[in-house]
Amino acid sequence: MSQDHLSTPAKLAAFAALLAVLFGAAALAGAAIGPETEDGRATAGHEEEKPDAHGGGHEPSAAADPVRGLAVAEGGLRLVVEDPELRRGRTERLAFRIVDARGETVRRFDVEHTKRMHLIVARRDLTGFQHLHPEQAGDGTWTTRVRLDDAGSYRLFADFSHRGTARTLATDLRVDGAAALRPLAAARSTAVSDGGYDVRLDAGAVRPGKEANLRFTVTKDGAPVQTEPYLGAGGHLVALRDGDLAFLHVHPTEAGHGDAIGFAATFPTEGRYRLFLQFQHEGRVQTVAFTQVVG
Numbered sequence: 557m558s559q560d561h562l563s564t565p566a567k568l569a570a571f572a573a574l575l576a577v578l579f580g581a582a583a584l585a586g587a588a589i590g591p592e593t594e595d596g597r598a599t600a601g602h603e604e605e606k607p608d609a610h611g612g613g614h615e616p617s618a619a620a621d622p623v624r625g626l627a628v629a630e631g632g633l634r635l636v637v638e639d640p641e642l643r644r645g646r647t648e649r650l651a652f653r654i655v656d657a658r659g660e661t662v663r664r665f666d667v668e669h670t671k672r673m674h675l676i677v678a679r680r681d682l683t684g685f686q687h688l689h690p691e692q693a694g695d696g697t698w699t700t701r702v703r704l705d706d707a708g709s710y711r712l713f714a715d716f717s718h719r720g721t722a723r724t725l726a727t728d729l730r731v732d733g734a735a736a737l738r739p740l741a742a743a744r745s746t747a748v749s750d751g752g753y754d755v756r757l758d759a760g761a762v763r764p765g766k767e768a769n770l771r772f773t774v775t776k777d778g779a780p781v782q783t784e785p786y787l788g789a790g791g792h793l794v795a796l797r798d799g800d801l802a803f804l805h806v807h808p809t810e811a812g813h814g815d816a817i818g819f820a821a822t823f824p825t826e827g828r829y830r831l832f833l834q835f836q837h838e839g840r841v842q843t844v845a846f847t848q849v850v851g
């Protein structure tokens with residue numbers, strides 16, 4: 557915990573990293589307009605931006621804490637949904653903001669996976685997955701159109717990076733009516749995407765706390781499919797834990813060999829997880845879901 561453990565070059569490196577962070581924040585603040593400038597100054601020395609003593613030069617990432625999406629507020633930021641009540645089967649406007657500790661709307665976000673804001677919606681029974689990219693208005697409000705065809709309680713995840721720290725804040729959406737909740741699908745190594753592509757998952761034995769390599773291969777009518785880049789990678793994967801819908805941070809990896817889409821994921825606990833893979837082919841995004849047993 558003490559810097560005394562560090563050698564002089566390590567100290568210098570840590571100092572340089574701190575300077576880089578501070579100058580980065582200052583540059584952001586300098587480029588900002590209006591109240592955001594004040595916001596930048598106020599948080600330039602915030603604890604979250606200082607490199608950890610044990611950080612070892614890693615950029616701040618969620619790798620050390622893979623579970624996210626259980627809280628509506630974290631690290632001084634809070635997710636505020638304008639109206640969390642939606643009508644079943646109607647396309648409705650969904651508006652939300654990220655506010656800071658003073659209640660001011662945050663307007664600046666880092667680009668992650670080619671976007672500044674990723675919105676994930678899933679019903680509590682892990683059905684009805686949607687991945688949306690809302691538009692940001694000048695005042696910082698994010699809006700998107702969304703249609704939820706089934707009644708029930710949904711989790712809304714706002715996945716973003718702010719000042720170099722990745723965050724996933726989550727809250728509930730309600731769709732009134734009788735909900736026909738479904739049990740989690742059994743674990744199988746093959747599944748069919750919403751557009752009719754066959755997808756195979758090779759994960760091997762997955763143990764809690766150990767990095768697992770998830771490899772997905774896509775075929776159509778028995779022929780291998782070379783997927784197109786999607787959000788700056790071979791595909792996009794969201795993993796949600798059965799029971800509390802904890803949101804796992806997953807890193808795309810180089811596929812290695814063949815046409816597989818690869819991800820590295822560390823599942824924090826035993827249990828069942830629902831994996832939502834999205835990939836693109838012939839300009840269309842496909843979604844396919846798997847149940848992964850860990851333990």
Ligand SMILES: [Cu+2]
Nearest residue numbers: 671673674675
């Ligand atoms: Cu996204």
